[in-house]
Amino acid sequence: MSTFPFTAVVGADDMSLALVLTSVAPEIGGVLVRGEKGTAKSTLVRALAAVLPEQDVIAGCRFGCDPGAPDPECPDTARHEQTTVRRRPHLVELPVGAGEDRVTGSLDLSAALSEGHAAFEPGLLAAANRGILYVDEVNLLPDHLVDVLLDAAAMGRNTVERDGVSVSHAARMELIGTMNPEEGELRPQLLDRFGLTVEVAASRDPQERAEVVRRRLAFDSDPESFTTRYADAQADLSARLAAARKRLPEVELSDRAMAAIARVCAGFDVDGMRADIVTARAALAHAAWRGGAEVLREDIRAAAMFALPHRRRRNPFDAPGMDEDLLDQLLDESGLPDDPHEGPDGPDGPDDGPGGGEQTNAPDAADNPPAGADAPAPTQQPGAPEETADAPHDTDAGDTADAPSAGVAPIGVAGAETPYRAKAFEVRGVGEGALGRRSKARTDAGRTVSHAVYDGGSVHLPATIRSAALREARSAASPRRLRIVRDDLRRQVREGREANLVLFVVDASGSMAAHKRMTEVKTAVLSLLLDAYQRRDQVSLISFRGRTAELTLPPTSSVDAAAARLAELPHGGRTPLAEGLELTAHTLRLARLRDPRRRPLVVLVTDGRATATPDALDRANAIADRWPETGWETLVLDCEAGRMRLALAARLAARMHARHVPVGDVAAQTLVDHVAASTTRLGRSA
Incomplete structure (x- = not known):
């Protein structure tokens, strides 16, 4: 089966360079590629294996040992033969449903049962030794499995100690992960373990997009002929990679360059020392790639662009990114020289693409404009929208003006304040859902x-x-x-x-706008979103106002998307509570069909009013009375405020057999304060 040529990919210069750097120096720790769907992430990774230099492998070794330096602890030492084979490094893809035994290796049950002795069955880490381990949708893997992969990539070894097996073998590989941020983020602790990250986005240049389609159609029509057209460029790139690997040990990292790296990492306020080490390794690889004898400013700049964005300190829901002006300022202060013409490749440096001059030799190179012109827009901060106006009084007046059919702007959009640590709410009972950190x-x-x-x-x-x-x-x-x-x-x-589906159902009517109540509501929901992110939940958002309810965000693992939708959520108009409950039930029924084992947690944010129609309250109560039959765990977040309270939300929670929590009690510190106050009173009474 033919693979699309690496040098024929259009408009992915940043990703190509990141893959090249980790191919030159696998000890960098791998690459995480983040980007929207349809941006050639998988195509480029699979094409990389075809341009990696060939290597010698001991025949009969399941761990791919190097004949010149075999692993002294290799479990297949007894099988090592005198003959060697020459081959391209393997590209091993991690299946979506693979477990830890499949990844690390495990006890060979057939040998244990039939022969009566413990034998080791190698896993994917063994197959990927001295090659590439590719993990598509790495953000959807269980955290413990990602930890195993990253530990092996960082240490270069895999150790298995269980089921009577004690084995340690080499696992020096190039770990590449791809992900779509819309489907959820990696935890910061795991994100930091990837050596480099790169953001990719589809070009908005019509000519470049047309060239992508032209090449893809040509490849699909005649893969063999298309691949032949790029054979010379592929061979040149492979030779340049081999030369860079050979040159890498000779590249000098001076004290000035090391001090510049430290200045840059400290200037971006990164945690720990991993950023400094990775930046230094990437800068050495970049210098070797361009043919230089020592690390210069341009090498550090290129390395920092890949090694620091995911390591800088960020607030929750902030988008990753780099302040390039700050980076240039820090490099200016270091005083490092920058000579773009240094090295045998002359001006043909990394900005000309990973293949150096191969695009010039390729038939379609003239139609291949440089990439990077369209960087992805940063995610909007949850608290960015300003509150334009509040409802003049605590009523549902203005329904006609604010109904969606009227086409009039909403009353206002409230902003959220800084999120706080929320109480831990969980679904009662014992489930069988995906691994997470919420419910038993x-x-x-x-x-x-x-x-x-x-x-x-x-x-x-x-x-x-x-x-x-x-x-x-x-x-x-x-x-x-x-x-x-x-x-x-x-x-x-x-x-x-397990991880759950946390469905937020938010009352966005006019009654929520009074006394800046919507700001308090959004802050509470944002805090619960942060808690859902930490517990690896899926989230969804429904809002109801005027006369209808809307599925603002379908179930997703991206809490960033939920935070952005929450920030833009308008308020005003009457309260269609029944419509909100009906849409909630419909959404949960569909979610159950897609993932029957994922249990939902409904967070209904309301003051209990229902005013959309004359019979709105009766319809809402009728739905609430049938709600216990569904078995859905429900939390009613009571937003009623003021001296005169009707306790409508508390009555609604009782009908639904739901837990009733005032919005002010969502913060975990509130519970601590209540306990402290009770303890003080008990001490005084004693």
Whole structure:
């Protein structure tokens, strides 16, 4: 099967350079590519393997050992043959549903049961040694699995200690992950473990977009002929990569250059020392790539553009990015020289693309404009929209003007204040959803609570042996040595935490606008969104105002998108509570069809009023009375304020069998204050 040529990809210079740098120096720690769908992320990664220099491998070694320097701890040392084979590095793709055993390797059950000894079955890390491990949609992997991958990439080794197996083998690989931020973000702790990150976006230049389509159609029509057209450019790029790897140990990192790297990292207020180390390694790789003998300013600048954006300190929901003016200022202060003509490649430096001059030699190079002209727009801050106007009084007046059909601007858009740490709300019972950090669930990770008949997963050795012993004890003729058969196998039943679907249903009517109540509501919801981000939940947002309800954000893992939609949420008009509840039920039924195991947590933000129609309150109460039949865990966030309170939200929560929480009690500190006050009163009474 033909692969689209690396040098034929149009308009991805930043991503190409990042992949080249980590190919020159795999110890950088891999590349994370972030970008919208349809931006050639997977195409470019799969094409990289075809231009990597060939390598010698010991024949018969499942771990791809180098004949010149074999791994002394390789489990296949006894299988090492005198002959060698020459091949391109392997590109290993991590399947979406792969478990930890598949990644790291595990006990070979067939050998253990048939031959009676513990044998190691290599995993994907072994197959990727001295090659590429590609993880598409890395942000959707469980955190513990991402940790395993990043640890192996950073240490260059994989160690397995379980099920009677103790193995350590080389895992020196180029780890590349791709993700679409709209589907959710990586936790900052995991994001920091990737050496480099790069943002990609589709070009808005019509000529460049047309060239992308032209080349793709030409490749699909005749892959062999299209690949032949770029054969020379591919060979040139492969030779340049080999030369850069050979030159890398000879590149000098002077004290001035090291001081400049430290100044840049300190200037961007990054945490820890990993940023300094990665920037230094990337700068050395960049100098070797351009053919230089020492690290110059341009090398540090290029390295910092990839190594620092995801490591700088950011507030929750801030978009990653770099202040290039600050970067240039810090480099100016370092006083490093910058000679773009240094090195055997002359002016043909990294700005001409990863292949150096290969695009000039390619047939379609004249139609390949430079990339990077259209950078992705930064995500809007949750608190950015200013409050334009508040409702003049705590009523639902103005419904006609604010109804969606009227086409008139809403009464106002309130901004949120700084989010706080919210209380931990969870779905009661024990679920079976995806790994997360909110509600109790039967998961593949966590503490072992029991065992069950084996149907896949980790073998529970004590329970298996116990089952075999009981069976042998019941047998009339029991052999001296315990014999284990298939029916004796037991698996571990583990209890951990699952991720949930947190559906926010927000009353955005005119009654919420009084006394700046909407600002308090948005701050509370934003705080709960931050909590959902930390617990790896999916989120969704429904708003209701005027006479209708709207699914503002369908279920997604991107809490950044939810925060942006919340910031732009208008308020005003009457209160269609029944319509909001009906849309909530419809949304949850669809979500159950897509993911039956993910349990929902409904957060209904309301003061309990229903004024859209004369019978609005009766219709809302009728829906609320049927709500307990659904079994959906529901939290009513009571937003009623003022001296005269009707307690409508509390009555609604009672009808729905939901938990009732005043909006002021969402903050975790509120609970601490209540406990402290109670303790003080008890002390005084004593």
